[in-house]
Amino acid sequence: MASALVAEVARRLARRARWRPFEYAFWLAALASVFLLPGRHLILTEIAWLALFALSLDLILGYAGIISLGHAAFFGLGSYLAALLAKHGVINEPVLALVVSGVCAAVLGFATSFLVLRGSDLTRLMVTLGVALIMREIANQIPDITGGADGLQGVVVAPILGMFHFDIFGHVSYAYCLIVLFVLFLLARRVVYSPFGLSLRAVKGNALRASSIGISVNARLVAIYTFAAFYAGVAGALLAQTTAFASLDVFSFERSADLLLVLIIGGTGYLYGGLIGAVIFKLMQDWIANLTPQYWQFWIGLVLVLIVLVGRDRIGLWTGGVRALAERLTRRLAPGAAPVPVPPGEGR
Amino acid sequence: MLTILFDGIAYGMLLFVLACGLSVTLGLMNFVNLAHGSFAMAGGYITLVLVNRAGLPFFAGLPIAFVATALIGALFERTLYVHVYSRSHLDQVLFTIGLVFMSVAAVDYVMGSQQVFIQIPSVLQGRFEIFGVGVGRYRLLIIVICGLLTVALQLILSSTRFGSRLRASVDDARVARGLGINVNAVFSLTFAFGSGLAGLGGALGAEILGLDPTFPLKYMVYFLIVVTVGGTSSITGPFAASLLIGLADVAGKYYVPKFGAFVIYTIMIIVLILRPQGLFARAAGK
Numbered sequence: 001m002a003s004a005l006v007a008e009v010a011r012r013l014a015r016r017a018r019w020r021p022f023e024y025a026f027w028l029a030a031l032a033s034v035f036l037l038p039g040r041h042l043i044l045t046e047i048a049w050l051a052l053f054a055l056s057l058d059l060i061l062g063y064a065g066i067i068s069l070g071h072a073a074f075f076g077l078g079s080y081l082a083a084l085l086a087k088h089g090v091i092n093e094p095v096l097a098l099v100v101s102g103v104c105a106a107v108l109g110f111a112t113s114f115l116v117l118r119g120s121d122l123t124r125l126m127v128t129l130g131v132a133l134i135m136r137e138i139a140n141q142i143p144d145i146t147g148g149a150d151g152l153q154g155v156v157v158a159p160i161l162g163m164f165h166f167d168i169f170g171h172v173s174y175a176y177c178l179i180v181l182f183v184l185f186l187l188a189r190r191v192v193y194s195p196f197g198l199s200l201r202a203v204k205g206n207a208l209r210a211s212s213i214g215i216s217v218n219a220r221l222v223a224i225y226t227f228a229a230f231y232a233g234v235a236g237a238l239l240a241q242t243t244a245f246a247s248l249d250v251f252s253f254e255r256s257a258d259l260l261l262v263l264i265i266g267g268t269g270y271l272y273g274g275l276i277g278a279v280i281f282k283l284m285q286d287w288i289a290n291l292t293p294q295y296w297q298f299w300i301g302l303v304l305v306l307i308v309l310v311g312r313d314r315i316g317l318w319t320g321g322v323r324a325l326a327e328r329l330t331r332r333l334a335p336g337a338a339p340v341p342v343p344p345g346e347g348r
Numbered sequence: 349m350l351t352i353l354f355d356g357i358a359y360g361m362l363l364f365v366l367a368c369g370l371s372v373t374l375g376l377m378n379f380v381n382l383a384h385g386s387f388a389m390a391g392g393y394i395t396l397v398l399v400n401r402a403g404l405p406f407f408a409g410l411p412i413a414f415v416a417t418a419l420i421g422a423l424f425e426r427t428l429y430v431h432v433y434s435r436s437h438l439d440q441v442l443f444t445i446g447l448v449f450m451s452v453a454a455v456d457y458v459m460g461s462q463q464v465f466i467q468i469p470s471v472l473q474g475r476f477e478i479f480g481v482g483v484g485r486y487r488l489l490i491i492v493i494c495g496l497l498t499v500a501l502q503l504i505l506s507s508t509r510f511g512s513r514l515r516a517s518v519d520d521a522r523v524a525r526g527l528g529i530n531v532n533a534v535f536s537l538t539f540a541f542g543s544g545l546a547g548l549g550g551a552l553g554a555e556i557l558g559l560d561p562t563f564p565l566k567y568m569v570y571f572l573i574v575v576t577v578g579g580t581s582s583i584t585g586p587f588a589a590s591l592l593i594g595l596a597d598v599a600g601k602y603y604v605p606k607f608g609a610f611v612i613y614t615i616m617i618i619v620l621i622l623r624p625q626g627l628f629a630r631a632a633g634k
Contacts, residue, residue, distance in 0.1 A: 067437060115621060118620070121438075122380055122437070123576065123620055125441065125572075129572070130569075130616055130617050131617075133613055134613050134614075137609045137610055253565060254565075264442060294456070294457075295456065295457055297450075297452060297453045298450050298452075298453030298454060298457070301445070301446040301448065301450035301451075301452075302446065304443065304445060304446025304449065306446075307442065307446075308439045308442050308446070309432075
C-alpha cells in the first residue's frame with residue numbers, strides 16, 4: 001500500500017519535472033544565438049549573467065516568497081572576489097575562481113539568512129537592504145584592497161581551462177556565460193522539481209500550515225537562501241571576469257531594484273521568468289539608453305509603475321498562455337513518458 | 349562634545365519631521381512607501397525655486413513648500429496609490445521604487461544633476477556660543493521648528509477628534525471601519541499631511557543633508573530605519589528612533605569617521621534582530 005503511494009508520488013513528481021517543448025525551443029534559441037548573432041555577443045553576455053542573477057532571485061522570491069532589496073550583496077561579493085582572485089593570481093583558472101566566489105557568497109548568504117527568517121516583509125526588506133549597504137560600505141572603506149570608489153582595475157583574467165582566451169568581441173565570454181547559466185539552470189531545475197522544491201512552495205503558500213505537516217520551515221528557508229546566494233555570487237563573478245573590472249556599483253541599491261524589475265517582467269516562480277526578463281530588460285535598456293542616454297531611469301520607473309497598475313497577473317498571462325499551449329502540446333506529443341527516479345529522503 | 353550632541357539632536361529632529369509621515373502611513377495602511385523621500389525632495393526644490401529664483405523670503409518659502417507638497421501628496425494618493433493598497437508588499441515595493449526612479453530622472457531633467465543650496469537669510473548663518481557650546485543658528489532654528497511641530501503633532505494625535513480616529517484606525521482598521529470611521533478619508537488626509545511634513549523637512553534639511561536629484565535614494569534608507577526601529581504604532585517611537593539615529597550618525601561620523609556609515613546600519617540590524625517589531629512598539633495588533 002505504502003509502496004504504491006510512493007510510486008504514485010514519484011510518478012507525479014516525474015511528470016511535473018518533464019522537459020517541455022517550450023524549454024527545448026528556448027535553449028535551442030540560446031544555442032543558435034552563439035552562432036547566428038556574433039555581432040551582439042557583448043550585450044548577450046550581459047544578458048547571460050543578468051539572467052543567472054535573476055534566476056537566483058527567483059529561487060528565493062518565486063519559490064520561497066522572500067522579498068529582497070539587497071540581493072546585490074551576494075552579487076557584489078562574488079564580483080569583487082573573482083576580480084581579486086584574478087588580479088593577485090591566487091586562483092588563475094576562471095572556472096575554479098567562479099566556484100570559489102560563489103561558495104564565499106553562499107557563506108555570506110548562510111550567515112545572513114538567519115536575519116531574514118525573522119519578522120515581516122518590511123523587516124526583510126530592511127535587513128536585506130542593510131546587508132547590501134554594509135557590504136558596499138566595507139568595499140568603500142578598504143580602498144587598499146578594493147580600489148575604493150575608483151573600482152578595482154588592472155584585473156587580467158586567465159584563459160578558461162587554460163585554453164580559451166577572452167576576446168574583445170565577447171565571443172568566448174558569451175559562450176562561457178551561457179554554459180555556466182545552462183549548467184546552473186539545470187541544477188536549479190533539479191532542485192525546484194525535487195520534493196525539497198515542493199516543500200518550499202508549501203512554505204511560501206502558508207508557513208504555518210507547512211510547519212504543521214512536518215516541514216521545518218526555517219531550515220528550508222536557510223537552505224534556499226544560501227543556495228540562491230551561491231547563484232548570485234557566481235553571476236557577479238561572471239560579470240567581473242567578462243569585464244575584468246569590479247566597482248562599488250555592483251552593490252548599489254539600483255542593481256537590486258533593477259533585478260526585481262527583470263524578474264517581474266518575466267514572471268516569478270517558473271525559472272524561465274528571470275531568463276526571459278533579462279532578455280527583455282537588456283534590450284529595453286539598450287533601446288531606451290540610445291534614445292535618452294541620461295534619463296533612461298525615468299522610463300524604467302514608468303515601466304515598474306505601469307506593471308503594478310496593470311497588474312502582474314495580467315502581465316503574467318502572456319507567459320501563462322505560452323506555457324499552457326506548450327503543456328497541451330506535450331500531452332499530445334508524449335502521452336506516457338518514462339518516470340524519472342526521485343531521490344530518497346526530503347519528501348516526508 | 350556638547351556641540352556634537354546639539355548637532356545630533358538637530359539632525360534627529362529633522363529626520364523625524366521627514367519620516368513621521370511615513371511611519372503613520374505604514375502603520376495605518378500597512379503600505380510600504382519607498383517614495384516618501386521623493387516628496388521631501390519636491391519640497392526642497394519648490395523652496396529652492398521660490399527663494400533663489402523668485403526671490404521670496406526663506407520663511408515664506410517653508411509654509412508654501414509644506415502646502416504644495418501636501419497637495420502633490422494628496423493628488424498622487426487619490427490617483428495612483430489607491431490602486432495599490434490591497435496589493436501584496438512586493439507590488440507596493442515595485443510601484444514605489446518605480447516612482448522614485450521617475451522622480452529622480454524627472455528632477456534631473458528639469459533642475460540639473462548638480463547639488464544645489466537654498467539661500468538662507470544671513471540672520472541664520474554662522475554660530476554663537478552659549479556656555480562654551482558652539483550653537484549653529486540654523487540648527488537651532490531646525491530644533492525649534494521641529495520641536496514645535498512634534499508637540500503640535502502629539503497634541504493633535506492625543507486630544508483632537510481626528511487624532512483619536514487616526515489612532516483607532518492605526519490600531520485596528522477593520523474595527524474602526526465598523527465603528528463608522530471613514531478610514532480611507534483619514535488615510536488620505538494623513539498621507540497628504542505626512543507628505544507635506546516631508547516637503548517641509550526637505551526644504552529645511554537642504555542646508556544640512558544637501559539637495560540633489562538622488563536625494564530620495566540616498567535618504568530612503570534613513571527614513572526606513574527610523575520607521576522600522578521606531579515602530580509604527582505611535583509617533584513617540586519614531587521620534588525616539590530619529591533622535592537615536594541622528595545622534596549615532598553624527599557621533600559616529602565624528603569619532604570614528606572610518607566606520608561612520610556602519611554605525612546606523614549596525615544599530616538597525618541589531619534592533620531588528622532583538623525586536624523585529626521595532627524598539628518601542630507594542631505587540632502587533634494585526
